Amino acid sequence: MNAEFVNPLEIKRPWSLAALFKDAHESLYVWLNYDTGEVSFTRWDTVPEELYDVRPVARAYTHNYALPNGLPCSRTLIYGPAAGGLGEAGAFKLQTCGERIDALVPFLGFKNRELGAHIINKKVGEALLFIERFAGQFSISYASLFAVLAFSPNEKCMQYIHTALELERVHNHIWVMHKLAGDASQKVATAHLAAMTEELLRINLRLLGHRYGMGFLRHGPREYEEFYGKIRTLHEEFTGLSEELLNSRIFIDRLHTTCKLDADAVLLNDTGGIPARAAGVARDARKYGVLKALYSNFVPHTEQDGDALARLMVRINEVEDSLAMLESAEWGACKFKPANAFRYGFIETPPGDAFMAVRVEDGRVREFMLRPASLPLYHAFSVGIKGNVFTDFPFALDSFGIYFADADSHGRWL
Amino acid sequence: MWMLRGLKKGVLTTRFPKGEADAPLTLRPVKMDKCPFARDEFSCLACGLCEMKESTEKIEIKDTIPLKSSIHIFVMDVGSCAACNREVSLLKAPQYDLHRLGLFFTPTPKHADVMLVLGAPTEKMVPVLKEAYELMPEPKAVVALGACANGAFGQKVEDTVPVSARISGCPPQPVEILKVLLGVAGRWNE
Structure with a gap:
């Protein structure tokens, strides 16, 4: 993999941020040009704060979500992880004013099973x-x-x-x-x-x-x-x-x-x-x-x-x-x-x-990355749901067909 | 039009438990002693790396609860891949129609007789599982459903809360889940 050291803010559209794998020392960025299907990798030592403005989906990849300052009438609640309505172990943080949903952020990690770690060095x-x-x-x-x-x-x-x-x-x-x-x-x-x-x-x-x-x-x-x-x-x-x-x-x-x-x-x-x-x-x-x-x-x-x-x-x-x-x-x-x-x-x-990368040496997996399909779509749901009323919530969420188990499988393992 | 459509399809509901279950059987290992992942019968993932044949799931009923009429079930996902969740949801499909057997889902452990636990308990869900168990009224039963809940990936449900029944499968089919639910109520045995 040839990953240049480039500030992610310098990468402009039509490149889309398809995945981001953050670790303690360095972050690996995966870019996709949807028009041509080209994929490009870059590295950078941090995730710049400005990136969240120009590439809001980066919040999904780094789990860096925060609810904004609400109106005087706003109330915050956490829906999940054992709520029957969601059907899975996952949660959302919601900010509501009366019935209206002013903001929502996915609250992930309840189903983090670290399955990727089981794969490394396996045949x-x-x-x-x-x-x-x-x-x-x-x-x-x-x-x-x-x-x-x-x-x-x-x-x-x-x-x-x-x-x-x-x-x-x-x-x-x-x-x-x-x-x-x-x-x-x-x-x-x-x-x-x-x-x-x-x-x-x-x-x-x-x-x-x-x-x-x-x-x-x-x-x-x-x-x-x-x-x-x-x-x-x-x-x-x-x-x-x-x-x-x-x-x-x-x-x-x-x-x-x-x-x-x-x-x-x-x-x-x-x-x-x-x-x-x-x-x-x-x-x-x-x-x-x-x-x-x-x-x-x-x-x-x-x-x-x-x-x-x-x-x-x-x-x-x-x-x-x-x-x-x-x-x-x-x-x-x-x-x-x-x-x-x-x-x-x-x-x-x-x-x-969904994006996957695999390094195989001597018939064994030495490196594995997965950006699951559901992760950016939970982010998309959080964008679309703003301004809807709470009774729209199940229709909105179910129309995406996404799963917490999937979103919590995101990661890179070496 | 909906009514005509229903009449045209006829009755789809299985004759189980009065008759045989008509769902096709799952592939299960012939012998467990050659498992490359050292899993037992309950934590087997039916991966296909050993000899397999069509079979029903392995069910173990340790304790029953004296409920002869209706049973309320709380579904607790503690780290599944979501396949078990779908199988549990499909209990409401016309092929199984769990309500005809007096089985009902409840969204709160406070109203539950049986807690169906799905998945390998993750660090974040263990305290939630304990709390849900404490909230259930007596008499209560916990069913560890599927390979993950029975230790396929290390952690078992029975390490956290007392388990009344176990069922193998990755995932177990709805008709097998019906068996274990009726089993903990003392209304089915092999």
């Missing part, structure tokens, strides 16, 4: 076991990214990886829809979407050997003759269900203008993934990531409004595309060879892009 095959468990919902994405960086998968295996990734995208997006429908008390729709998620997880188990794809590169692909028939049925059902859901005014009203993140906010906060595409900014690692060869002629779906509804619309379109791809997917068995090198790259997990 690549054993390291994969831990990588699959950073975030269960994005297990296939992280395992695939690691496989491409640390091994050299054969062509049939790449097709299998493609299939697994789309299965993961579909069950995650449908689960987000399930949660949003539940937030709006659309009980029947919620039940249908939960049933569909369960059906997809059973398909995963039968084809990949695991409901969330953990170990899918070792267990699968398994014989599963009914795969195409099941996917076709699900596709038909999904199309009808999503049309019906979008005809529900009660549902749409709760999402429209909720947690709005416009294109300017996306650019200022170096946001990628679904929130960017929902604001009309076509950032998608399927165009520039390590698996771009699998997605030739790929054009991301975009919307313009940048609100929770726009994020839902992007998801619905992506599910349609993924299911169409799965209806004719082909795959083969995987063969690997550890690649002794330092490699890095991005992958598009269901909610957004």
Whole structure:
């Protein structure tokens, strides 16, 4: 890795701050040009205070959040880490004036399991076991990214990886829809979407050997003759269900203008993934990531409004595309060879892009970095939620489809 | 239209516990004595580095609580990868429909009979776990759910609070979670 010693304030757009790994002596900055897919590394001895103004997402990478001075009516509360509404061990610090949320900052670290430390000096095959468990919902994405960086998968295996990734995208997006429908008390729709998620997880188990794809590169692909028939049925059902859901005014009203993140906010906060595409900014690692060869002629779906509804619309379109791809997917068995090198790259997990870098020497992992997908998206959520009322909170958060377990996996290990 | 859609799909709910569970089985190791990570049956991550076969999860019921009607469950995540959380949430899916068995989630430990603990307890969550346990009224039970809660990454739930039941799995499927929940209420055994 060639990392020049450069003041991060000198790096201008179109470079986006994709990751920042801070340690006691020096900080490593990872920059991404979303237009060309180029990645650049720089070093600097500190994180300058001014950087937080020009690159606000740096706060997410350094956990340097503070609530601003509030109005006389402002009250501060901590929501989490065991609150039932969040569903995970994580928290937010909120500043409210009456019902209105004036400021919110993510309060992370409750799920810091230091899994990265388990990986160092492990054989690549054993390291994969831990990588699959950073975030269960994005297990296939992280395992695939690691496989491409640390091994050299054969062509049939790449097709299998493609299939697994789309299965993961579909069950995650449908689960987000399930949660949003539940937030709006659309009980029947919620039940249908939960049933569909369960059906997809059973398909995963039968084809990949695991409901969330953990170990899918070792267990699968398994014989599963009914795969195409099941996917076709699900596709038909999904199309009808999503049309019906979008005809529900009660549902749409709760999402429209909720947690709005416009294109300017996306650019200022170096946001990628679904929130960017929902604001009309076509950032998608399927165009520039390590698996771009699998997605030739790929054009991301975009919307313009940048609100929770726009994020839902992007998801619905992506599910349609993924299911169409799965209806004719082909795959083969995987063969690997550890690649002794330092490699890095991005992958598009269901909610957004993730960055990983791996150094393999003598078949063992010697250096590992992960900037998980959820971390910058919690920051994006904290930007979008300002000015919303508290009853919008579940719609806003669930529309991002992010996890504390994922965000707390951020780090660099040597 | 919603009603027609429901009628068209028919009944999806499993016949368990009156009949057999119809969910496909998880892959589990044939023998644990060759585990490269020295895990036991409860902390096994089903990684696939040893011989595997389709199997149900390993369940251990140490104590039961005398609750024959409804049971209120508090879900406590202390450091999971969020896969266990999804499996617990899916208990409400039509395939499992936990309410038909008198099982209900509660957002506070003060109203809970059973605490389902997910994940490997992290430093920050151990005090929260202890506090939640203290807040539960008697009689109470704690279920250590999944490999992480049972020591897959070192720390176990039973090192912090008394555990009434354990279940293996990474993650355990919803139908297996139903078994352990009914098991601590004395309404199911193998």
